[in-house]
Amino acid sequence: METNGGRPTPAQAHSALAEAEHIQASAAALSATPWPNWFFATLTLYIAALPIVYGGVMADEDWLLTRSTWMGIMVAITAVYVALLAVAGKAWRDKTGVALRLDVLPKRATLPLAVGLPSILVGSAFAFRATGWPGWLIAASVIGAAASVGFHLAFVRLHRASA
Amino acid sequence: MSADAHDMPAGFDATVHAPNRLRICALLDAAGEAEFGLVQKQLGLSASVLSKHATVLMDAGYVEQRKAVRETRQRVWLRLTRAGRDAYRGHLAALREIVGPPPGPAS
Numbered sequence: 001m002e003t004n005g006g007r008p009t010p011a012q013a014h015s016a017l018a019e020a021e022h023i024q025a026s027a028a029a030l031s032a033t034p035w036p037n038w039f040f041a042t043l044t045l046y047i048a049a050l051p052i053v054y055g056g057v058m059a060d061e062d063w064l065l066t067r068s069t070w071m072g073i074m075v076a077i078t079a080v081y082v083a084l085l086a087v088a089g090k091a092w093r094d095k096t097g098v099a100l101r102l103d104v105l106p107k108r109a110t111l112p113l114a115v116g117l118p119s120i121l122v123g124s125a126f127a128f129r130a131t132g133w134p135g136w137l138i139a140a141s142v143i144g145a146a147a148s149v150g151f152h153l154a155f156v157r158l159h160r161a162s163a
Numbered sequence: 164m165s166a167d168a169h170d171m172p173a174g175f176d177a178t179v180h181a182p183n184r185l186r187i188c189a190l191l192d193a194a195g196e197a198e199f200g201l202v203q204k205q206l207g208l209s210a211s212v213l214s215k216h217a218t219v220l221m222d223a224g225y226v227e228q229r230k231a232v233r234e235t236r237q238r239v240w241l242r243l244t245r246a247g248r249d250a251y252r253g254h255l256a257a258l259r260e261i262v263g264p265p266p267g268p269a270s
Contacts, residue, residue, distance in 0.1 A: 007170050008180075013261035016180070020189040020255065026205060027193035094233055097201025098194035099242070 030098045034155040039088035044148040046081045047117075051124050051140035053077065058125040060132075105154060113147060120144065172260040174253030178223045183208060183216045188243065188251040191226065196242040199228075217241060225250055 008016070035043065056063055056070030065073075089100055102110075124140035127133075179188055186206050191197055197205075203213050220226035225247030229240045243251065 007175075008258070008261055010262050013258040016182070016185055017255065017258050017262065019182075020185055023186050023189040023205070024193040027190050027197070030201075031194060097198035097204075099196035101195050 027098065028104070029159055030096045031101050031104050032155055032158040033092065033096050034152055034159060035088060035092065039084060040148070040152050042081065042084050042088075044145050044152075046077060047144035047148050048141045049077060050074075051121050051137045051144060054121060055125045055128045055134070055137040058129050060129055063134075105151070105158070109151075109154065113151070117144060117147060172257040174260075175257035176250045176254040178219065178225065179250055179254040181216070181219075183212065184220055185251075185254070187213070187216055187220065187241075188225070188247065188254075191241060191243045192248060192251055196229070196240050199239040199241060202241060220247065223247075223250075 034040065053070055053074045056065060057067060057074055059067065059070075093100055120140045120143055124136040127136040179185055183206070187202060190202055190205055199210075199213065199217075202208075203210060206213070208216075217226055217228070221228065225244060226241055227244050229242070231238050231240060
């Protein structure tokens, strides 16, 4: 890659590009390191619980618990989730030595999730409020948990593929 | 910051082009931010060599460092600045220009 101050030859430039691509691929493998299992379980449980709890908050009248109790549960589980996210994020950065990035997976996978999951959460609560049928909430809970498992497996596969 | 020769393509950056500095930039561009020890391990560089090249990149305004304490020890994290990211990507574009277009499909 040495150019002695002159223009690199195509072969030298090609070699420099190949080296940069190789390093970027190994860095990408680090960035795709999956969450530790304990946080993956926490995240999945939180996503699965959220539609049920939000449905309770949004219900027309008290459903299983009072609305204020559902609200208290939502605040509590969200606070616990945020605290554990901070702990897991720090542990992840310390373990990998790289920054936590949200753009590791392709946008075609993350964009539908970013739009779809909140829509399912809110939509199922409104559907439950309108019909009184808790199946909407359970379906949203199952879809959310499945999305969490799917994304975790995608990170595991990406990490292995690029490592 | 830029190459001396007149025939260099636009974006060619002699500061970035030095082999180890190009590798450091490649790692930081992909990782966003990386701990000094991790950069050392990934690139197989000694602390003094990495420190020397990181200083050159910092003096050029291409890299910035952040110090954080982990397990009672101070760790240094490196990241590309916006100017550094632009210079690195411009340099890659210049290298691609030197390489030329990929050969077309055989007819």
